[in-house]
Amino acid sequence: MHVRSFQLADYRPVTSLLETVLSEDCYELTMKAFGRQLSWDSELVLVAEEEDKVIGMIIGTIDNNRGYYYRVAVDPDYRKQGVGKELTRLLRQRFEQRNVTKIMVTADEHNEQILPFYESIGYASNDFFRSFQKLSIVAG
Template sequence: MLIRSFQLSDYAATSRLLEEVLTGECFEETMDAFANQLSWDSELIMVAVQDGDIVGAIIGTIDNCRGYYYRIAVRSYENEQDVNAGLIQALNKRFDARGVRSVVVPLDPHNETLVPMYRSLGYEDRHFETAVNNKLSILSS
């Protein structure tokens, strides 16, 4: 498996993955944020590629030296946890290079189900933040 920066040629495959993995409402919200983040800072979008297929993606952003995992989506299969961990680790390297001092997982209704996965990777309650009005806007870095 290869974790790398999103490339414009990944757009169609990443969009299909998001549509496949996310609920309808979450997909629509995520596509808006995805487009915004692409225009602001595409370096904070990472993809996981296996056998030439995009099997995972993470969309991050930075605001005031805080890194946010806006959305992570991974196709379900046997090493899903490894893909999640790899995407998070790759994005954290980007955050570190940019001087991010803390990482936050915004808890909207779509991310709440991922709390056990984040906890299994060592994240604690202090890393979670409830999104205002159940929404978190992607902010430019």
């Protein structure tokens, strides 16, 4: 597995992955945030690939010196193989390189079920930014 920054050629495979793993409402919300983040700072959108196939992605953002994991998605055929863990680890490195003061996990009604994953890699409930309204990501 190789993890790297998002590239324009990844757009179709990433959107296909998101369509596969997210609900319709979550997909629409995520695509809006995805577009905003790409226009602000594409280095905080990472893609995992295996043999030239996109198998996972993560969207992060920075706001007021805080890094946020916004959405992580992994192809169902590659789950439980460390893809999500590696994506979050490498995004954390990028946050740390930018001297963020705290890293948070964005928790909304669409990703409550993934919070145990974040707990399993060391995040606690006080690291969850709970947003049950429409999320508006602000560039930092």
